[in-house]
Amino acid sequence: MPEQTLLQQFDTLDDLGIFKYEFKEFVVNNLSPNIALRPYQENAIARFEYYLDGYPKRQNPxxxxFHMATGSGKTILMTTNILYLYKQGYRNFIFFVNSTNTIEKTRANFLAKDSSKYxxxxxxxxxxxxVQVNEVQNFEAANPDDINILFTTIQGLHSRLNNPSENTVTFEEMANSKLVLISDEAHHINTLTKSEIGKREVELESSWEHTVNRIFQSNPENIMLEYTATVELRNERIREKYKDKILMEYTLKQFRLDRYSKEIKVLQSDVSPSTRILHAIILSQYRRKVAADKRMHLKPVVLIKSRTISESKQAEQDFYEQVKNLKVSDIADVKQHSRNTLLTKAFKFFDSNGITNQILIQELKEDFRPEKCIGINSEVNYTDEDQLTLNSLEDYDNxxxxxxxVNMLNEGWDVLNLFDIVRIDESKGTRSTTISEAQLIGRGARYFP
Incomplete structure (x- = not known):
């Protein structure tokens, strides 16, 4: 009989009622008062505490x-784990991820007290x-009474450590301090694990994963916590690596069954991309009207996903022309061909509330004018203002x-009011495309409010 994985062992213990979430003031009272922990988050916390304090087969380091659905609150779980580990004597944390966008979002979540998502x-x-939460570039002069976090991309961490310069963190410094390594979207650090066995040693040692492992193994008191929704367990090497590491699994399916997410519907259409986008903005306006009718502030957002940057830029320009030249006959054509769909409900609502096709056009031209749309295709042109705008989409003044x-927002983007995703390209995707789109769908799955 094969040995049980860590997840199987903990699921069995869970079924036996071993894990009892205990309210801890130093965790709950130090979280934002806007956060109410959900049962599955409490279960994850209880599992984590048991592994640290009661699991007889605990391995060091x-x-x-934590294998949890996009939108299920992994960043909240990171925060509770940081607070718990602070109580255990840990002060120095390295947060690393693949994209700059995620770094900026998480930096705001952990440091910006005036942010609605602090x-x-x-x-x-x-x-x-x-206790203060400080951003640091190294731990040499870090305050031993505070929470000190080094925020970095995987690539940046790899470069810093293998090409050291003044005031940057070094391997030697890390070996003298017990650290907590926090990896968000952790599937990105498995380049070494997925590589062929015969790959040259020099290539392996230059990989990001090798750098992370070297840090992790430098002190037996170190802790590495990974968080992702998409670990590739179909890969035999990945499955073997994580058989004694996955502590908690909470799938998107379970997330939906527990009614913490919007209902996800994937629709295929043989109409042109411009017509699909028109359908989406009509539905978006319908959602806004229904919410207003219920006296709820809701500004639903539509995302247009393209395969390439040039395709995305062209779609953006075509859309502005489309809205500018929108005619009553265009809306009438959509209405005529919308039998037995959500669009049918939308037009019935418009009719019953005196919203004619001409009025709808005027609203669409106002609500979807260029100033209220944005193209996010490259980090080169991605400004701090863009970052603030995208991370505050739910705010009243946004x-x-x-x-x-294209791919900039697949990861590291917290948004509650994304309701519609329109894919420009209908071609069959690859395995990596499937993973990235699963992540993107997860962005839109979160409930609003």
Whole structure:
């Protein structure tokens, strides 16, 4: 009989009622008051605490993975784990991920007290003393009483450590300090594990994964916590690597069954991309009207996903022309061919509320004018202002309605009011395309409010 994986062991213990979530003031009171932990998050916390404090087969240094659906609150779980580990004596944390976009979002979540998505309480108190969350570039002069976080991309961390310069972190410094390594979208660090066995050693040692492992193994008290929705367990090497590391699994299917997500519908259409986009903005306007009718503030967002940057830019320009030249006959044509669809419900609502095709056109031209749309295709042209806009889409004063993108927003984007994703390219995707689109769908699955 094959040996049980860590996840199977913990699922069995869970069925036996071993894991009992215990309210801990130093965790809950130091979280943002806007955060209410859900049962599956409490279960993940209970599993984590049991592994650290009660699991007889615990391995050191500790390496665990939380395999949880996009939108299920992995960043909240990171925050609770940071607070718990602070209580255990850990002060220095390295947060690393694949994209700059995710770094900026997480930096705001952990550091920006004026952000609506700030995850900690305004004051973090441990043993009657206030604790600060500091961003650091190295740990040499880090305050031993605070939470010190080095934010970096995997590529940046690899470059810093293998090409050291003044005031940057070094392998030697890390070996003298117990660290917590936090890897978001952790599937990106498995380049070495997925590589062919016969690959040249020099290539293996130059990989990002090798650098992360070297840090992790430098001190037996180190802890590595990985978080992802898309670990590639179909890959035999990946499955073998994580058989004793996956502590918690919470799938998108379970997320939906527990009614924490919107209902996901994948629709295929043989109409042109411009017509699909027109359908999407009509439905988006319908959602806004229904919400207003229920006295709810909702500004639904539409995302247009293209395969290439040039395709995305062209789609954006074509859309502006389409909206500018929109005619009553265009809306009438959509209405005529919308039998037994959600569009049918939308037009019935418009008719019953006196919203004629001409009025709808005027609203679409206003709500989807260029100033309320944005193209996010390249980090080169991605400004701090863009970052703030995309991370505050739910705010009352944020009127952004439509986003054009390729892959920039697949990861590291927290949004509640994304309702429609239109894929320009209908060709069959690859395995990597399937993973990225699963992540993107997860972005839109989160409930609003």
């Amino acid at each position: 500790i390496h665990l993975l 995850l900690f309480n305004q004051k973090i108190i441990f043993d009657y003393q206030e 009127e952004l309605r439509l986003i054009f993108t």
